[in-house]
Amino acid sequence: MKLIGIFCGGFSSEAAISLKSAQTILDNCPKSFKPVKIIVSTETWLAEYDDQQIPFDLNTMQFGNNSLSAAIVYVHGDPGENGKIQALLEMKGIPYINSGPLASALSFDKWYCNQFLSGFGIKVAKSLLLRSTNDFSEKDIVDQLGLPLFVKPSDSGSSYGISKVKEQSQLRSALENAFKEGDSVVIESFLPGTEVTCGVYRGRDGIKALPLTEICSENEFFDYDAKYLGKSQEITPARVNDDIKVSVQIIAKRIYSLMGLRSIARIDFMLVNNEPYVIEVNTTPGFSPASIVPQMIKADGSSISSFWEEIFEVEL
Numbered sequence: 001m002k003l004i005g006i007f008c009g010g011f012s013s014e015a016a017i018s019l020k021s022a023q024t025i026l027d028n029c030p031k032s033f034k035p036v037k038i039i040v041s042t043e044t045w046l047a048e049y050d051d052q053q054i055p056f057d058l059n060t061m062q063f064g065n066n067s068l069s070a071a072i073v074y075v076h077g078d079p080g081e082n083g084k085i086q087a088l089l090e091m092k093g094i095p096y097i098n099s100g101p102l103a104s105a106l107s108f109d110k111w112y113c114n115q116f117l118s119g120f121g122i123k124v125a126k127s128l129l130l131r132s133t134n135d136f137s138e139k140d141i142v143d144q145l146g147l148p149l150f151v152k153p154s155d156s157g158s159s160y161g162i163s164k165v166k167e168q169s170q171l172r173s174a175l176e177n178a179f180k181e182g183d184s185v186v187i188e189s190f191l192p193g194t195e196v197t198c199g200v201y202r203g204r205d206g207i208k209a210l211p212l213t214e215i216c217s218e219n220e221f222f223d224y225d226a227k228y229l230g231k232s233q234e235i236t237p238a239r240v241n242d243d244i245k246v247s248v249q250i251i252a253k254r255i256y257s258l259m260g261l262r263s264i265a266r267i268d269f270m271l272v273n274n275e276p277y278v279i280e281v282n283t284t285p286g287f288s289p290a291s292i293v294p295q296m297i298k299a300d301g302s303s304i305s306s307f308w309e310e311i312f313e314v315e316l
Contacts (some may be wrong), residue, residue: 002069004033007085009040011159012077013181022289023076024294028305030312033070036063040075040085056195061092065219068316069097072263074284081284082108082155097315099261099283106259107281111154111186120258122251123277125270129154133179137172145189151175153182164190176227191279193272196238198252199285199296201264203310207256209249210296214238236295240271248276255281263311266293 006029008022022037022295031034037048038056045056047063056064064286071089073080073096080086083104089096098104107113114124126145128136151174153161161181163174178185195217199210216233232287240244240315252267259281266285285293297307 001034002032003034003066003257004029005038006035007038007040007070007075007080007286007308010075010077010080011040011042012075012206014076015041017286017288018074018076018080018284021076021284023293024287024304025072025074025308026254026302028307030309033312036066038063040079058088059249061094068094070094073098076284076286080104085224088294095316097266097311098265099259099263103260103262104283106282107163107261107265109155109184110152110248110280111184113281114145114186115246117128117255117258117278117281120254122255123275125150125277125279127186130175130187131183131184133172133175138168141171141187142168145187148190150188150190151178152186152188154184154186155182191270191272191277193270193277194238194240194278195265195268195270195279195283196240196248197268197292198248199264199266199293200252200256200261201311202256202262202314203308204314207253209252211236211299212238212240212245214240215290215292215295234292234295236299238292244271244276247253251278263315264293265314 006022006025008018010018019267026035026037032262037044046053047056049063056063069115071094072286073085075081081104083101086096086104087101111127111129118124128141148166151163161178163177165171165174175185196212197215198212201208214235226241248269255267256265261283264285266282268279270279287293294304297304
């Protein structure tokens with residue numbers, strides 16, 4: 001039977017969430033493959049195989065005497081969501097079910113991704129990129145973007161380090177907090193409206209958009225606690241009319257095609273006066289049983305196992 005490695009864990013603050021996502025995929029892997037979790041950490045990489053943890057050799061891409069036939073990268077953050085593991089797999093000639101290194105790296109950086117999309121006429125929030133806390137004065141930032149505004153790590157792929165700033169006096173500490181998570185920070189103008197998200201994947205009949213989910217956070221925004229600790233209400237299908245639903249799905253599929261994405265992606269939007277603005281493109285969206293994409297799959301009348309069977313069939 002073919003061995004497929006599910007790379008999970010990683011170097012970011014969302015490593016534990018990645019392990020839960022990987023377990024869901026492992027539990028629903030097509031029966032023609034034998035799945036094995038490859039747990040990635042800064043200390044060592046380990047393969048969980050037949051109730052053992054065996055060191056995974058990055059030079060040979062083997063563990064013990066076992067070689068991978070294929071892979072799926074489900075690391076939230078570095079070094080998976082940014083495409084580093086995918087690049088390594090390509091160099092070793094191992095096929096994988098994921099967006100490639102370029103698409104992954106682009107989507108991983110919030111500022112560059114949104115600038116790329118805006119070049120194709122897709123609406124995004126007005127923003128500034130900072131590489132240090134001294135790139136702009138607090139007054140310049142507020143003058144350009146107004147208040148409230150959002151401060152986010154641009155290049156970490158994490159839900160940590162994000163702040164909603166309501167007063168200029170809060171900006172310095174928000175920037176310092178964001179720079180703890182990444183080397184660059186994006187500051188975005190506030191988009192008032194309804195937040196929705198759309199799952200997109202390539203199926204047997206081409207690119208398909210899943211039902212929309214509406215996100216109603218109990219917190220100021222959809223942060224880590226809202227995303228993973230139940231501090232939000234996620235309504236699938238979203239409470240929007242058919243015209244808006246179709247509009248969002250068309251844009252989501254266009255983004256998927258423009259960026260050359262593969263497998264499942266989730267694209268987040270803010271509806272401002274019924275106009276969709278892209279917030280973020282996620283090439284490795286959460287996939288624990290409580291995550292949004294499994295809710296979308298259920299609302300679409302499918303099952304997680306049949307969903308992954310279709311993904312494997314199309315992408316390998």
